[in-house]
Structures are given as C-alpha cells and as structure tokens.
Amino acid sequence: MSIELLAQINKDFAALILLTSFGLLVQRRIYALLLIFAWQGLFLSISTAIVGFVSGMHHLYIAAILTLVLKVIFIPYILHVLIHRLQIYKEVENLTSLPMIMLIGIVLVIFSYHVTAPIRELSTLMTRSTIAIALATVMLGLLMMITRSHAVTQVIGFLAMENGLFFAATSTTYGMPFVVELGVALDILIAAFIFGIFFFHIRNTFDSLDMEEMTKLKEED
Numbered sequence: 464m465s466i467e468l469l470a471q472i473n474k475d476f477a478a479l480i481l482l483t484s485f486g487l488l489v490q491r492r493i494y495a496l497l498l499i500f501a502w503q504g505l506f507l508s509i510s511t512a513i514v515g516f517v518s519g520m521h522h523l524y525i526a527a528i529l530t531l532v533l534k535v536i537f538i539p540y541i542l543h544v545l546i547h548r549l550q551i552y553k554e555v556e557n558l559t560s561l562p563m564i565m566l567i568g569i570v571l572v573i574f575s576y577h578v579t580a581p582i583r584e585l586s587t588l589m590t591r592s593t594i595a596i597a598l599a600t601v602m603l604g605l606l607m608m609i610t611r612s613h614a615v616t617q618v619i620g621f622l623a624m625e626n627g628l629f630f631a632a633t634s635t636t637y638g639m640p641f642v643v644e645l646g647v648a649l650d651i652l653i654a655a656f657i658f659g660i661f662f663f664h665i666r667n668t669f670d671s672l673d674m675e676e677m678t679k680l681k682e683e684d
Contacts, residue, residue: 504534575599600627
C-alpha cells in the first residue's frame, strides 16, 4: 500500500475525529456522548496505527492499543457505570444555544487552519495536513468544557481535549517518547477513578452534578 494512499486514509480518519468533536458539542443525551467519545477514541487509535506503520515507529502500535483499550473500552465503561449508579437519565443542557456553539466551533476550526498554516508549509511529514484538525480537536474539547453545565459532560470534554493533544503529538512529531505515552495513559487511568470518586462526593454533598445548581447554593451561603 502506497504512502499517498495511507496519507489519504489518515486524512479521512482525521476528518472523522473532527466530526465526532462536533458531535460531542451538539449531543444532549449523556449515553450518546459516551458512544461518540468511544468512536473518537477508535478513530484516533486507527490513525495512530497508520502513522506508526508509515513512520516505522513501533511504539505507536502500543500507543494505538492503549488508546483502544482505555478510550474505547475501559473509560467509557467506567463512565457508563458511574452514570447508571448516579441515576443520570435526563438530557444534558448546554449553557448557550446550539447554533451559537456550532458557530463558535466553526470559527475555531478556521482559526486552527490559519494558525497552523506556516507549520504545514514547512513540515515534510505525512501527517502535516492533520495538524490543524488536531488543534481544532483540542479547542473544541475546551469549548465543550466551557459550554456544558454538567460535571460528567465537562469530564468528557476534558478527555476529548486530551484526545486532541495526543492526536497533535502524532501529527507534528510522529508521537511522543514511549515512556511519556505510558505515563499519560497511566495518568488518564488514574484520573478516571478520581473522577468517579469526585462525582459521588459532589452528589452526596450537593445532591446534584449540575454546576449551575452548585453555584446557586454557593451564592445562597
């Protein structure tokens, strides 16, 4: 299989990663958010494996497997269990209107392409065309954290932003050193457990995971 074909396939998966980022922004149902996040992890895993094949950096295969296990299976499962135990069944509301969020998201994508234009022109890597999408994924994850009022969805936004950072690493330098990748994977794993404990403490203390409700309680105090 030629490098040009693999580069095109990698572009396609980058587009799917960006599409899932917008899906996370507009989706209201929390279980659907978990499903979209898992799909994003799957696309990221496949993209990482493709970069590993083209670059000959075999540690990226391990990174792809770690991404598959953690982002597609383990963390979505943990969050699914937490959501079920916390009895979160209603739709999750955004702080602002969906059209406004979509507009801001599109502006961030355009901004990402503008900022990364000099890097794409100078880079000779096969992944140079996906650098802008990687930056946009990071910024869309941050936007999700800002525009959501629910603690669980803010955590999903944080994890999506981390997906973007990992994607940016593989797009700009063909990945981080293997020791760093293992450290990041361990940090994410530990963070998943900490988030679970954090959710239960908030629920027990405030009887809600909605940030607006907690802000009202703080103002009343």
